[in-house]
Amino acid sequence: MSVDAVGARIDARAWGWRHAGRSDWALSGIDLIIAPGERVLLLGASGAGKSTFLHALAGVLGGDDDGEAHGELLVDNQAPNIVRGRVGLLLQDPDAQVILARVGDDVAFGCENLGVPRDEIWRRVDAALTAVGLALPLDHPTSALSGGQKQRLALAGLLAMQPGLLLLDEPTANLDSDGVQEVRAAVETVVAKTGATLVVIEHRVSIWRELVDRVIVFSAGGGVLADGTPDRVLAEQGESLAAAGVWVPGFPPARPVRAARRDTNAVLTTEALVIGRNARAVHGEPIAVELEGGRALAITGPNGSGKSTLALTIGGLLPPVTGTVSAAGLANGGAEEPISWKSKELLTRIGTVFQDPEHQFVAATVRDELAVGPRALGLPEHEIEARIAHLAERLRLGALLSANPFTLSGGEKRRLSVATVLATRPPLVILDEPTFGQDSRTWQELVALLAELLDDGTSIVAVTHDREFIAAIADQELQLVVPTRARRDDGESAR
Amino acid sequence: MSVLTPIKGTQAVYRLNPVSKLAASAIISLTLVLSIDWVSAGVALALQIVIFFWAGIGLRPFFRRTVPIWIAAALGGFTMLLYGRASGETYFQFLLIQISDGSIELAIATTLRMLAIALPAVVLFITIDPTDLADGLAQIVRLPARFVLGALAGLRLIGLFAEDWRSLELARRARGIADRGRLRRFWGQAFALLVLSIRRGAKLATAMEARGFGAPIERSWARESRLRSADGVLVALAIAISATAVTVSVLTGNWNFIAAQS
Numbered sequence: 121m122s123v124d125a126v127g128a129r130i131d132a133r134a135w136g137w138r139h140a141g142r143s144d145w146a147l148s149g150i151d152l153i154i155a156p157g158e159r160v161l162l163l164g165a166s167g168a169g170k171s172t173f174l175h176a177l178a179g180v181l182g183g184d185d186d187g188e189a190h191g192e193l194l195v196d197n198q199a200p201n202i203v204r205g206r207v208g209l210l211l212q213d214p215d216a217q218v219i220l221a222r223v224g225d226d227v228a229f230g231c232e233n234l235g236v237p238r239d240e241i242w243r244r245v246d247a248a249l250t251a252v253g254l255a256l257p258l259d260h261p262t263s264a265l266s267g268g269q270k271q272r273l274a275l276a277g278l279l280a281m282q283p284g285l286l287l288l289d290e291p292t293a294n295l296d297s298d299g300v301q302e303v304r305a306a307v308e309t310v311v312a313k314t315g316a317t318l319v320v321i322e323h324r325v326s327i328w329r330e331l332v333d334r335v336i337v338f339s340a341g342g343g344v345l346a347d348g349t350p351d352r353v354l355a356e357q358g359e360s361l362a363a364a365g366v367w368v369p370g371f372p373p374a375r376p377v378r379a380a381r382r383d384t385n386a387v388l389t390t391e392a393l394v395i396g397r398n399a400r401a402v403h404g405e406p407i408a409v410e411l412e413g414g415r416a417l418a419i420t421g422p423n424g425s426g427k428s429t430l431a432l433t434i435g436g437l438l439p440p441v442t443g444t445v446s447a448a449g450l451a452n453g454g455a456e457e458p459i460s461w462k463s464k465e466l467l468t469r470i471g472t473v474f475q476d477p478e479h480q481f482v483a484a485t486v487r488d489e490l491a492v493g494p495r496a497l498g499l500p501e502h503e504i505e506a507r508i509a510h511l512a513e514r515l516r517l518g519a520l521l522s523a524n525p526f527t528l529s530g531g532e533k534r535r536l537s538v539a540t541v542l543a544t545r546p547p548l549v550i551l552d553e554p555t556f557g558q559d560s561r562t563w564q565e566l567v568a569l570l571a572e573l574l575d576d577g578t579s580i581v582a583v584t585h586d587r588e589f590i591a592a593i594a595d596q597e598l599q600l601v602v603p604t605r606a607r608r609d610d611g612e613s614a615r
Numbered sequence: 616m617s618v619l620t621p622i623k624g625t626q627a628v629y630r631l632n633p634v635s636k637l638a639a640s641a642i643i644s645l646t647l648v649l650s651i652d653w654v655s656a657g658v659a660l661a662l663q664i665v666i667f668f669w670a671g672i673g674l675r676p677f678f679r680r681t682v683p684i685w686i687a688a689a690l691g692g693f694t695m696l697l698y699g700r701a702s703g704e705t706y707f708q709f710l711l712i713q714i715s716d717g718s719i720e721l722a723i724a725t726t727l728r729m730l731a732i733a734l735p736a737v738v739l740f741i742t743i744d745p746t747d748l749a750d751g752l753a754q755i756v757r758l759p760a761r762f763v764l765g766a767l768a769g770l771r772l773i774g775l776f777a778e779d780w781r782s783l784e785l786a787r788r789a790r791g792i793a794d795r796g797r798l799r800r801f802w803g804q805a806f807a808l809l810v811l812s813i814r815r816g817a818k819l820a821t822a823m824e825a826r827g828f829g830a831p832i833e834r835s836w837a838r839e840s841r842l843r844s845a846d847g848v849l850v851a852l853a854i855a856i857s858a859t860a861v862t863v864s865v866l867t868g869n870w871n872f873i874a875a876q877s
Contacts, residue, residue, distance in 0.1 A: 175821075178825050179824075180821050180824045180825055205827045208825065208826075209825040211818070211822060211825070215775060215815075216815060216818035217822040218771065219768050219771075219819070219826070220746060220767070220768070221744075221746055222746065224837075225837065225838070228837035229823075229826055229828075230827050231835070232834055232835050232836060232837050233826060233828050233829075233830055233834055234827050234830065234832055234835075235832045235835045236835055238835060238837060241835065241837045245837075263774065277826055278825075435789065436788075437785040437788055437789055438785070462794050463788045463789075463791050463792060463794045464791045466789060466791060467791035471789070472789040474782060474786050474789070476782065478807075478810075479782040479786045479807075480786045480789070480790060481807070482787065482790060482792065482807070492790055492791070493790060493791050496790075496792055526810060541789075544791065
């Protein structure tokens with residue numbers, strides 16, 4: 121944007137960091153130099169300290185109370201917390217990065233903190249919004265933006281600070297494919313325009329491969345494992361990276377082999393079903409769902425089309441606005457509508473895995489978390505133990521049984537949330553974005569497990585954007601559309 | 616979230632600085648809590664109603680947003696009617712209930728007072744944009760920017776908390792534990808929300824820091840918050856209303872200063 125915006129240089133000499141209260145170093149022995157204007161993709165198994173490195177470069181790792189550093193880490197030959205404003209950090213969670221209520225104010229926030237004069241701020245805000253392709257009025261509410269738009273807004277906020285170093289920490293992990301493309305394109309424009317140095321962490325290599333000119337791999341045991349051109353590093357390390365959960369082109373995760381289809385009965389059907397929340401319809405049009413035993417249905421569609429609402433309605437958690445959901449095959453002769461069932465009855469009939477696993481956790485340890493459902497059913501203690509043991513082994517949770525669910529990694533949380541639902545063996549499992557942000561190893565395990573359930577006759581409904589996931593397990597796809605009326609009606613229902 | 620969506624419009628009230636709105640409603644409330652007579656409250660309320668028309672808020676949004684106040688004022692008055700300090704002639708008596716000249720007067724005074732304090736506060740506050748308020752508090756009142764902006768950014772999370780709460784509720788039904796123990800579940804859910812909010816707060820703090828928040832540099836302000844002549848008029852009106860109410864009340868001999876009562 122401005123003529124003097126030249127990329128920043130990074131020097132790491134035997135650098136390492138240990139979080140306060142931990143005995144192991146999050147990372148150590150990092151030796152590298154990144155030249156001004158270089159574009160680096162940073163890879164490594166989860167737990168290799170990639171995020172910690174980026175936070176350190178951004179100067180947001182904290183002081184002596186938060187941990188202990190050794191070696192030296194410099195940006196433009198200075199400590200990172202001194203050159204604030206020279207470094208911009210984009211994080212993974214779009215919701216966590218919106219700071220103010222209006223688009224223009226949000227972009228201006230960083231400039232204000234750097235003491236940029238008022239006239240200059242608004243010039244920069246306009247330029248930054250243009251660069252990331254957000255052609256919105258300055259007073260547009262930030263709450264009405266999609267995930268991809270929120271990430272581009274955050275990028276514009278960084279860009280307006282005119283940083284010499286852009287750090288992206290899995291910026292597209294929580295986005296649908298359109299969002300990924302939007303953000304990728306915006307970053308490309310920004311880097312080309314400013315000449316800023318770029319360091320990006322991402323476990324889907326294909327997104328950034330063409331944009332970066334260097335790949336650095338952190339070793340889980342500390343230090344730099346590989347460093348070089350994308351072609352060379354991916355050829356040498358591709359296989360081991362893929363085994364560690366990185367999505368490397370040419371090393372796709374294995375897809376399960378499905379058993380031959382059997383003829384089955386209807387499990388769940390809808391009639392004139394109109395979905396919505398608080399009796400306010402998302403769609404005027406009724407939605408028809410017909411689900412058979414041992415089949416998988418994928419619900420797809422853009423943001424705001426009511427996918428999650430449909431999943432919750434089918435799952436007996438939200439009442440239909442009008443019409444009915446009927447699951448006679450699951451009801452044991454009782455009432456057919458899932459919403460009329462008791463909470464306990466749902467356990468053995470329909471299991472729902474929420475998009476955010478943290479919403480589902482109710483216990484203090486992984487073991488108790490797995491026991492919640494079976495206990496509510498009043499199963500004998502030895503049966504509960506047996507189920508926990510089986511699930512813990514199947515979903516690699518064995519070493520974590522006494523850990524607090526909230527302290528697990530993203531992949532572990534996802535596996536636990538699926539395991540808690542399977543503990544009561546419901547014949548219908550509903551999952552909301554089960555593969556969002558997952559590494560390829562968790563993805564592969566999840567898909568294999570779901571395929572197994574399907575072969576055993578369990579039905580699956582999955583809300584998803586993930587085409588590979590759909591190709592791997594879905595038997596049918598229900599595509600929802602954004603209702604044309606919602607946006608005009610009022611802002612609240614458009615979310 | 617109604618707290619986060621101010622009513623927007625083009626009339627004068629929308630262009631006033633939030634700081635002067637705060638000041639105006641503080642002046643009126645502080646004056647009216649000094650006495651509990653019906654005259655001062657009645658005079659203030661009458662003058663305010665004239666000014667509400669000038670404010671330019673439609674009758675429908677006005678009543679929709681002030682419903683709780685009307686209910687609270689009526690209930691407050693009713694309580695005073697039944698249990699207020701008795702004096703003069705007694706019209707009805709049952710157990711502790713005693714309706715008398717004194718309690719009727721107290722009831723009227725209480726109802727009017729609650730309306731006269733709360734209605735202008737609501738009329739002024741529903742038109743306040745939180746961002747503008749933060750700008751005003753930091754630039755005009757000179758509260759610390761760190762504190763004001765932290766609170767403003769935190770306010771945005773309230774909408775997310777409401778969504779979290781709904782999801783937590785549905786998830787508990789899905790986990791098979793929503794049939795019994797409503798109270799225990801509520802506390803468990805509240806604790807989960809607390810954990811989620813702390814995490815969201817921590818992430819937001821990192822995002823703000825990553826944009827230079829808290830850097831040792833003199834902050835600049837993208838939006839200037841300034842007091843205009845209309846703001847002076849608003850504060851002058853508040854003073855005039857308060858002064859008139861007190862004067863009329865004292866002249867008619869109704870003023871009873873609360874500190875002077877036993």
